[in-house]
Amino acid sequence: MRKECGIPAFGSLGAYTYSTIWTVISLVPLLWLVSLSFKTQSEWNGLPTMIPKHPTLVNYINAFANSPLPRFFSNSIIVSGGALVLSLAFGSIAAYVFARKAFPLRRVLFYTIIAVRMIPALLSIIPLYVIMYKINLLNTYTALIIAYMATGIPVVTWIMKGFFESIPMELEEAAMLDGCSQLQIFYKIILPPAVPGLGASAIFVFVRIWNEYIIALSLTSTTVMRTLPVGIKNALGSRMADYGSMAAYSVVAIIPIVILFLCFQRYFVSGLTNGSVK
Structure with a gap:
């Protein structure tokens, strides 16, 4: 004993x-x-x-005085927030379709979407740049949001599919008998139990987009459109040995990530574990 x-x-x-x-x-x-x-x-x-x-506070004062840091910050908020919301919306719908609907080549299509997540950003820069140039979207928020959605939707689809598969079909059948439409079933019956999955997905997608550098550098050309990582690099320029300013920039850059994690921390662990239980 x-x-x-x-x-x-x-x-x-x-x-x-x-x-x-x-x-x-x-x-x-x-x-x-x-x-x-x-x-x-x-x-x-x-x-x-x-x-x-x-x-x-001299490092923070220099950071705001010697560069358009508020502009970089607002650009990142707009791009990251827009791409996050759209990725959660479209990714959740796609996950629900893969979890509940039977159609030809469903498994092949699902793994094809997931495979997109494995493609390095460097391999997609040239075709992405050419596409945005052809449709006249270079140096716009729309170009960045579309590019980041392409990387965010597969992550949301992968995480949310496990959650939707763990929800009993009897709930949907009962809702159908009560006269609920397919859209009502999704938003009122299926989505609420999957909120932890949305929280985990939000953290993964937002952190990836917020810290992304190469796509933002390639698709933007003016200072007013730079996101925070690119803007900080350009603002420091030859002052890379100014460690105090670099630290101040970095602290400002991680604040939104810390806030997001504090808001969704109770969903993060459960979001990663519950979705795998069917």
Whole structure:
């Protein structure tokens, strides 16, 4: 009995210890980045310390004064938000069709869509640029949103399909008997239990789009249309050794990701696990 009781306790202790160590390892670089953003040039050129001796906002002031950072930020919000909403909408509908409807080559088509997710962005830049040039969409929000939807929809479809397959068919049949349309069944019966999947999908898609660089660099040509990653790189230019400004830019860039994760954290883990249970 003592041995049986001791194993779970030891296992829990090991799990907590591992989680604590991994959390510390993950947080130290982030805390160091925040600390660096509040340091003066003399401090980050001297001996490294975690806590700034003379905290200052000069790096943030320079970041906003020497570049159109608010414009870069708003561009990223518009592009990431638009692509995220459309990816969740179209991806959820596609996942529902693959989970519930029987049609020829369903499995082949599903894995073809998922395979799109595996194509490196570099391989699609030239054809993507040519297409946007032909339809006169270069240097527009529309071009970026369409490009990011192409990478976001497969992720949402893959995650949400597992959720929809785990929902009993009896719920849909009962709704049909009550006179609900197919659209009402999807939005009122099927979608609410799958909210954790939407939360997990939102985090994956938003983080990928928010941090994306090569597509935004290729499809935009003016400063007013640059997203945050491209804008920060161009704003720093030859000042890449200005670590304080780099840290301030980076802290501003990760704020939306932190906020999004805090809003959807309760859905994140369940969204990754529940969808796999049928």
